[in-house]
Amino acid sequence: MPGPEEPALVIDGVTSGYGGEPVVRGVSLSVRPGEVVGLVGPNGSGKTTLVRVVSRALRPRSGRVLVMGRDPYGMTARDSARLIAVVPQDLQPAFSYTVLEFVLMGRSPYLSRFGGGDPNDWARAREAMAATSVQHLADRPIEELSGGERRRAILAQALAQEAPLLLLDEPTTHLDLRHTVDVLSIVRGLAERRGVAVLAILHDLNLAAATCDRLVALHRGCVVAEGPPETVVTADLLRNIWGIEAAVETNDITGLPSVQVGPPRAAPLPIGRRAHLIGGAGRGAPLMRRLTEQGFEVSAGVLHATDTDAVVAERLNLLRVSVPPFSEIDPESAAECRALIREADLIVVCDAPYGPGNLVNLELAIEAARAGTRTILLEQVSIEERDFTGGRATALWSELRVLARVAPSYEDVAIFVG
């Protein structure tokens, strides 16, 4: 047995899937005894697959899993059931069992082939039922329980396994608020009082932040963020992996991050307005989606291929002009871009780093601003910090500041545009 400091679960560079493209790619994480780790991420990000790999249902293609220092794929199902307890989303037995019979099934890994369970097994099952407050339902058929009661009975079955590692796959979906809090409180209690290591897939970020000691965010099968809830649940994460704009505030009382999603609005119809975006180094990407959502037909350029902005523009299928990476903008591309800018009702110039390669972009912007096109400058970072031309970019930027409106943040750009 590893000591309390050693992790109960180690996932080390695991890649796995169902044939074809892997669903989980090179994921590493660990859970210590007594720790509750939440797995978050949008649908299809590989959370359930990862849990199946750990629960001995899906072999990793590469990498390894260690539970209490042992490989679950190297032991019998019975031995692994003593180490790993899984709480599935839901269970519908094919036949009618009472809650007590159902919970006693959690003792299976300890029963002899003939045994109906000794008094110890019964005591453990009763204990598990008490922990999840289903003891009064012991003789009721499982199919007659409400959703919340059945979910607690499933949790009791898993608790009866007395495993040092507990895996939960969205244990609270379809539960009302009261039952959700009940189930998560039980899980916290297990970790704190019995030192159970918990890895839980949770959909609701606020609940995940409130329940877990650490969060691991998965996106397209990879870990994209990991750490205490306040470092993981951020507006950037929501934007980048869920693609939603949400404010993350810190709750005054709990100190926990709290996600505020704006009320859903019907997407505006295209209003026939054109906006041109001058970006670079990923500074323009957040605005591309936003301007599109605000009803603009967006063009972008001149971009350097493989730059984040170029990739996002391509994904959003924007009108765009791009040149090869790290090359200077050639006159033809500049002319092409000028044609795009001429048709635009609005130009947004981002606070990208400017070097000899993209200085032309600023000249194009000044040209258009002088011609009377409405121009907005994003300036979260001052020009001195991103001038790689020895002062020429700064000079052009200052000229632009006179002609354009300066927005200190992305939010302000959105407001100015509206």
Next chain:
Amino acid sequence: MIAPRRYRRVLVGLALLFAGSVLLAVALGAVWISPWSTLRLFAWKLRLTSYPAGVPRSTEVILFQLRLPRVALAAVVGVALASAGMLFQGLFRNPLADPAIIGVSSGAALGAVIVIVFFGAGTLAAFGVPIAAFAGALVTAFLVYRLARIGPAVHVATLLLAGIAVAALISSLMSLVMSFSGQQIRDIYAWLLGGLVGQGWRSVAVVTPLVAIGVAAAALSAHDLNLMSLGEERAAQLGVEVDRFKRRSIAIGALLAASAVSVAGVIGFVGLMTPHLLRLLVGSDHRRLLPAVLLGGPTLLVLADLVARTALAPQELPVGVVTALIGGPFFLFLLRREGRTAGARA
């Protein structure tokens, strides 16, 4: 879960019912043998008493050479069919599974008929029939299982469809084989409909050890069957080696079904009704269900055979027809109910 005391009472009740049906079955027929005479003859046979006064010797012969072997065979076949039904229902997570409905009995019958037609009824057949029946049952069971399974569960509709499709295939193969049989066709046909006619202690002796092995293996699987009813993935999470367990259970079910078929032909619905009715009495825990099934299955078949023998006496009905007449409506009732709950779930 029912209380242990009530469970014991149910088992005692089922045992008394079985004993009663045996006494009734040996009593009725062309010659009436009173239960009192039967009990006294048993006592004499067990060398507890001298030969009972006032009981003709012919009665003793009818009892021990004609009626008792037939009742014993019905009982053993009933055990085999009912426990096979329980096993398949648990394994397929489907309360409508039955060796005959899912085509396993037909598969066994095809194997048996091939041996009978091509090798005659000699000594080779005595050993060949059960072996060929087992092979036929095994192949059919795996085939139907593979066809019926979609995702994690075997659904009612796909199971029935796969069973029907495979049974149709088997039935055409069977017709093909029987077209080679000439004189034997009537006998084979009667046997196929399910017959316990004219078989002595020899059939009982052949089939009993096979059934005993099957039942013992089923008893060892009982707890894992409970876990399987939660779904394969959950069963694995609770310690069942699922793939191995499925292969083994299908083999056990095929052995039980084939044993029954090799001596009694295709008898449907015993495997469907027995576990179903007894689940209502003792609950779904297979460890408790199996003992009840071992008493209920033979009771049902002994009584069905009694009806087959006496309803239109001296004409005999095939026992498979009797079980189908009782079981068919029962099956339709379940199908309707199953359809409703499935609809409500969706």
